[in-house]
Amino acid sequence: METIxxxxxxxxxxxxxxxxxxxxxxxxTMVFLxxxxxxxxxxxQFAIPSLTITIPKHGTYVLVMSHPNCQPEVxxxxxx
Numbered sequence: 462m463e464t465i466x467x468x469x470x471x472x473x474x475x476x477x478x479x480x481x482x483x484x485x486x487x488x489x490t491m492v493f494l495x496x497x498x499x500x501x502x503x504x505x506q507f508a509i510p511s512l513t514i515t516i517p518k519h520g521t522y523v524l525v526m527s528h529p530n531c532q533p534e535v536x537x538x539x540x541x
Contacts, residue, residue: 467526467534474516474538481514481524481538483507490528497521516540 467490473482483492486507494503494514502522503514516522519540526534 464531466531467528470526470534470536472524472536472538474540476540479516479540481516483512483514483526484510486512486526487528487531490526493525493527495523495525497523 465487467486470486471484473484474480475482481494486492488507488509490507492505492507492512492514493501494516496502497520502517505512505514507526516538522538522540524536524538526536
């Protein structure tokens with residue numbers, strides 16, 4: 462039995478535009494963006510083929526990708 466995960470997700474930070482582009486997520490994955498204080502800055506549901514999230518300002522963020530059929534995937538994003 463094959464385990465499905467979101468570990469292969471591609472997260473690209475466009476520093477010029479202040480956006481994150483996510484590809485390779487499982488359809489239906491919920492994506493949460495938190496700032497360094499733990500405050501929720503954005504909540505989105507992933508739909509194929511990609512998701513673009515605007516980052517509010519420079520800083521460190523935590524991206525949490527949650528799907529009901531697999532463990533949450535967490536990434537740190539530093540926008541300078």
